[in-house]
Amino acid sequence: MNRNAEAITLFCSHLCVTDGILPLEAKEWSILAEKLLSLKLKPEYLLDFERQDYIEQINATDEEADRYMRLLERSGSLRFEISRYEDMGIRIVTRADSEYPRQLKKRLGSTCPPLFYAAGDPGLLNQATVGYVGSRSVDPGDVEFTRQTVAKTASRGYGVVSGGAKGIDSISASAAMEAGVPVIEYLADSMLRKMRDSELIRGIRDGRVLLMSVVIPTAGFNVGVAMMRNRYIYAQSSGTVVIRSDKGKGGTWAGATEDLKKQWCPVFCRDCDYPGNRELIRLGAIPVTDEWDGDVEVRLNDAPHPSEEQEPEQRGEQLNMLDMLPPSGKS
């Protein structure tokens, strides 16, 4: 881990916490990072700060300084837990690492998470993907539509990005594996439980599957996190297909309507009688049917093209503070 990554991990990881240890949330970290940037300091300097330095150099309050010190002081203990997960094939990817999903930085700006827990080849993040979202309970028609549609987008070279849950998520993932395209899953709960599946483990091992999560690998399900991870699916993909949505409630609905507002990527919606789907199409989602050819680029404004060139980044030195600010942000 480079020193900037160490600092981000110490400030933001929810591993190794107990009463009195409050890791920074994405927004809090962004504010702190912005402050550092304005002082031309890198996060790694924080590693050597004493309590007084926080107060004098970055105008931290007493309370903040105590909170920061306590976060830094868990360094030795935290390393044990990180190492345990590393042995299991899970590692931390921070905004200071070149493996960090650049697409998220670009589209989500300061709201993108300071770090992810990841299992698999982060190189998959550079591949173009189509997102698939939908409810957990599905009927055979949904299954069939999902399989067919994934096959179509796969034949155009798109991998699948999904939420790793039951229902549409897992159906689209397995259809992608069958079609031989990569799968990225932004999980909302326990990565470890997911990793009991030997088929999935083989996928990760062979570089076909990547698991990403903002919550620690043992975390249970949390609605807020599930909502949040929908953003990553939209921000990661060249276009996201809604297979089945409730109307006015649920994660699928919330995610799709948010994207329609924020325009991270085009939203495609299965054109059928589900009230949720109807409403999403009315709100601007692009209707798709069995006839659809799977081309997500039709209405492409800012989604990346598969062949889009990657900017060179060097591990450990690429922490560009501006990356973390919202597109309109100034400092």
Add this chain to the structure above:
Amino acid sequence: MTIGNQAIYREASEILSQTYGADASFRDGQYEAIEAAMTRRRTLIVQRTGWGKSLVYFISTRMNRNHGRGMTMVISPLLVLMDNQMDFARKMGICCTALNSRVKRNSEERAEIIRDLRNDRVDMLFITPETLMSDEIQAILPEIRIGLFVVDEAHCISDWGHDFRLEYGRLGRIISGIFSNVSVLATTATANDRVVNDLKAQLGGDIHVSRGPLTRPSLHIQTLRLEGRADRYAWLLENVPKLPGTGIIYCITKLDCDVLSDFLNRRGISARSYNAGAADEENDEAIRAFYENRIRVIVATTKLGMGYDKGDISFVIHYQSPANIVAWYQQIGRAGRNLKDAYIFLMNGKEDDEINHYFIETAFPSRKESTEVMTAIDQGSGLTRPELEKSINARKKRIENTLNFLENEGFIRKEYDGHRYRYYATPARFTYNEEHYQAIMSIRRHELEQMHQLIHTRECLSRFAVNALDDHTAGDCGKCFNCTGRDIYPDLRVSDASRKTAAAYLASQKMSIEPRKRWPDGKTIRPLLMTGICLSRYGDPGYGEMVRKGKYPPPGVPRRFDDQLVTKSALVLEKLIWENGITHITFVPSLRSDLVRDFAQRLAEKTHLQFADLLEKSDAPQQKEMENSSFQCENARSSFRVRNTQMPQKTILVDDVVDSRWTLTVCGFKMMECGVQEVYPFALADSSHEEN
């Protein structure tokens, strides 16, 4: 002395003089190591026992705490924290405690230590790697602020080291990735260049190395060529009483420790055994008795080596030759810490190599074992250990080692499901790094060869040893057998009378056979066999050797157990027969030969018991091809049948060689199902492997 930071120097010196008085000064290299630790560098100290490594981390701890920083965690394979070290710590105002498997779970003492840790009341914690990695301690880590890591006996984290341990391997990975705002101090008294370089690479970064001469001037060294147990016992019997003070005798196996200490006690030399097989309480008591000089000798496996600090040990004797000079030098380093002279004897003979080779060759699981276990886990979904034992025909211990190995290499992980651990594959692609393991094994073979060279050299033994540790500064010691040309202690000898005493004792050794109490699936075996007797250890001098010759005679000689074995067996069984009113002798049949039947018949004649042919064997693979309990038990169950005949009430059940005890247990069980009330197993020899 190089002083890079005046403030650190002032503070460190102040603590030193508060502890030792105004005129105290740092020993060569001590201050530099403190400064490195205080400036958050990685530090490696390679210095001889007694150099004062602990002073470095005691002062560093004091300074960290003065500045409100986290506590010091000393990771050490130590056994008991010695009082003098505690006193030393207290003198410096350090609140210091130890946590290992001896501080019993759920005890008030342990609860209090945990409480103190969580409340940041402990300045320095000594902890074993096993305890540190336990779920219990991992769970409270978030509440502990760690300012300094000390890795004691750091050579253990290098798999090039003689004493590599799996838990240490994990520790190595943790330490090498530790965040740069925590100091790490690694110490060892025994590391050659290869290990030092490996440690430097593992600790990484800008590392400060403190390395000094390793010679221990107080040691007088002599090697003793003694073939066979009887001669070694005789030497100890005759010469230990002459030696001054207290000492350690190192043996390789647990059983050797127990038997030798029994022998010494019977002959008036107070001794206690210390080994991994004994209960913690017994080991603790042994250590205490030794520490307080209530016994003269502690007979120990290498479990007693590291972290043991008794200043007045005046002799260390190796009952067998260790596998390498580094390990040996470390063990003899326990002697003479606060004495002017200490005496070191290294017994050796050609039979020592067999066991050393065995440990070298089995250090890593084989490609076959690893692949089998890996494939099973990869294809299963959360296998448990018993499930693996059922599907893989390998020794339980080997499966366990293989699992540890695969987990340590990051190919598998385990998860507790509330009842037991389940094993899952990780995404890491399994590769068997044969070249690396072969390279390590070949180095260990080379090190064993170096040990032979030490035994046969005419050079100074002390210099030869430290040269092997890549310390080339030493001159001749002028004290060892090779330097002086005479015994290092006056009047050493072995008389024929002692030889006879030793031989008679060894010949009288018999062992009990505890029947199996549970089936492989964990269910209790009912009815249960009685405790029986085993005459010898297979292949051991005396009866053990006779058993081997009976089974595998030279070409042209028929297979038959010697009459001496019959006579001796009758003798050891006499009391058992008489006390329990045993009337019959039966035997475990074989399809391949009548060797055991013949022996049982002769034994029946000799003991005047009735010979009974009660069991029938069907065609089945040989039991010795079965490698673990599940396979052994299953094989035995399907191999034997009880004849339809009159059953006696009480019988002895004879077999030639006992290993897993499943054959005897299953045969006895089946006979009891058919009406026998008491079955007493008897075997001529025990061939079970012993692994420390």
